[in-house]
Each structure stands twice: as structure tokens, then as C-alpha cells.
Amino acid sequence: MSGGVTLYRCGPTSVLCVMAAPAEYGAALRARIQPLMTGIGPVEAAVSLTAALARLEAAGELPDAIVSLGSCGSRDLEHAAVCQASSVGYRDMDASPLGFEKGVTPLLNLPAVIPLPCPIPGVPMARLSTGGDVISGAAYDRIDAEMVDMETYALLRSAQTFGVPLIALRGVSDGKSELTKLEDWTSTLHHVDASLADAWDRLVAVLQERGLDALDPAAPTLQDPACFSRPESLTP
Template sequence: MSDLALIMALPSESKGLFEQAGIEVHYSGIGKINAAFKAFEVIQKTGCKTLLNLGTAGSSYFNAHELVEVTQFVQRDMDVSPLGFQVGVTPMDDDHPAEIHLPQHFSHLPAGICGTGDSFETGTPKVACNLVDMEGYALAKVCKKLDVRLISVKYITDGANDTAHLDWEENLLLGAKKLLSLYQQSGF
């Protein structure tokens, strides 16, 4: 049993650097369903009190190569607006608000609002956010439901624009190095 478990979406986001440093990483796979399932599995298996999510994100607000701590998650692809609900709101989910707020752990990092969706964003999201990913909201919701603390830091790989797919792949190694350095310096 450990108080902390590390989760990332893909091995390409760690480039094997965490494993080389002897750090166990749980990989969720891409998207909200995979992330929710893996988060639940990791929390049940490890009994962790904190789930640390390190990964990549796109942003037209933050600079590329910047580390950003997510202090709020929203769903950028939940759209039941034809039934009168605001974009981002899950209908009939009174127990949990549409926005999931997290306390800031790394005071030296800028704080961001991450819009999560099951698409690789290359435009302007329908919800107010300043970075985008594909797993974070699901991790946050599982952690909220199971009373587990979530800390999430994203490396900005791209501008969430029409070259985002190229920039993302090109910047993965530098991102892995910066995320590993943050992890090692934080004393986890």
C-alpha cells in the first residue's frame, strides 16, 4: 500500500524515463472511459490517498513547454444543450457539480482550467478553459467519488490548433524530462 500512485495516459508521455528512475507508472490509455476505469482500478488496488496525474495538454493560452497545474476540470464534450442544459453539465448529476475544483499543490506553477473531452482538440472549446486534455475530468470525478486527492500537472505540448498533432509528438521527450524533474524535486 502506498499513499501516492502515479497515473499517465500513455507510455509515450513518459518515454520510459520514469521506469528507468524506478518510479511505477500506471497507464490509463486514451479517453475518459479508459481513464475512469484505470483510476478506479489503481485506487482499489493500491489504496492510495493521492492520485498524481502527469501528462500532456494543448493550450492556446499557456506557452508551449510550460508546466501547468490543473486546479479545475470541466467536460468540453458533454453537450446536452438541446434539452436545456449548459454545455459541460451532466444532467441529473446533483451530487457533483460540472466543475471539479482541486487545491493547488505546486505554488510555483501557474494554475489552469482543463477542458477534458474524447477528441483531440484543434480549435476553441465550447466551455471556458485554458488547456485541453482527454482524461483529466474522468480522473477527477473518480477521485471525488472515492474521496482520493488528485494532483494534476500538464506539460503544454501544443497550441491546440491545426498543427497540434505534429507538435504533440515532437515535444513528448522534453515533456517527459520536465515532468520527471518535477516529480523528483517534489519529494514524492
């Protein structure tokens, strides 16, 4: 533990676990991990993880990988099922009036949808959309992804800044019916907790056997100043 943050050794790989809310952190996960709790939403996620990684970097203890665990919404996937996020986009970003593709951050040389590593055999993959709004009912019609959450894209951007790969595991807590109250989210989280714990166990086994070689080499890692560019359309 460094600065109150717990790192887990999975064979040759050190891992930082990250979650958003205590409601998602049930008995099965409590028996296995002590995650960094960031708070809910992209702003809290980015601030909390960046602060933690900065402290770890200063101590010379950056993790080899970050694992984000939590719930998600989906109107298509089975409830309580856990998926590896194969990609993530930022649905809040829309600079299309300036000529940018929806989801692309202006002057940042990254695509609207960023691939993520999916190292766990047997755990299904699905695309993920991150934003600050709760998606329910007809709002799914505008989402080009199978899952929605409120933190993963922000966590990824923080992780990229420090050159650390991120794995996202999401369990479906809602989406089949309209959300009308908090309990519509929390009532199934104990099932999600058990499924996430099983996925964590499988991930530990993979990392113990293969280390970082298990991660998709195509996944983006280090952010550097070259990521920022001025598009030709805006060049005087």
C-alpha cells in the first residue's frame, strides 16, 4: 500500500483496482480487493485516479495495469452478466458544429472510440459509452454501444497520461426497463458483484500466467504532447 492506495501483485504484474461507488462493492469483491473509490461520474473519476497515480508515480510505484470494475446499463445484454469493454467512447463530447466527428475531443489526436485490452478468455466483450448522464429507455436509441457507464473514458484518459494500460470490466445492472428511482440500479448490484468477482479471479489467473503480454498491444498507453494537434481544417 502506498499513500492509502492498494496495489495487487498478479504474478509479475502490479494492478490498481478502481471502482466508482460503494454500492457496487459487495461482499464478493470485498473478499478479494480494496479498490480506489473515485466517486460517480467522469469528473470525479478523472480527478481521483489522476491524483492517486501522481502520488504513486512520485513514490516510484506506478502500477503495471489498472482494472476498472463496476456496473453498467444495457438494454441488450443479459442482466448481471459481465463483459470486458472492447472499446470506449465519450458520448458527452460533441464539437460537430466546428467540423469534428461527434465524440472527438478537438485538437486531441485520438479517435472518437478508443480500443481497450480484453485479456480474459471466456468473458464476452462489448463496446462501452461513457458520459455524465444516466441512460434509460428511449435514450439508448442514440447510443452506438452495447453498454453505458459514467467513468471508464475518464479513467482511461487519466491512465494514458501516466502510460498505464486500463482494463474495464462491467456488469449489467439495469437497462431492460425505464429507470425511475435509485433502487432500480442498486437492487441488482449484489448479482453484479458476484459476477465481477468471478471475472477478477479469471483476470488474476491470466496475469499470473502471461503478465502484460496478455494485454492487447493495440490499446493506447502513454499520452505525450504529440497527442495534441491542430487539424488541417483549422490551420490558417
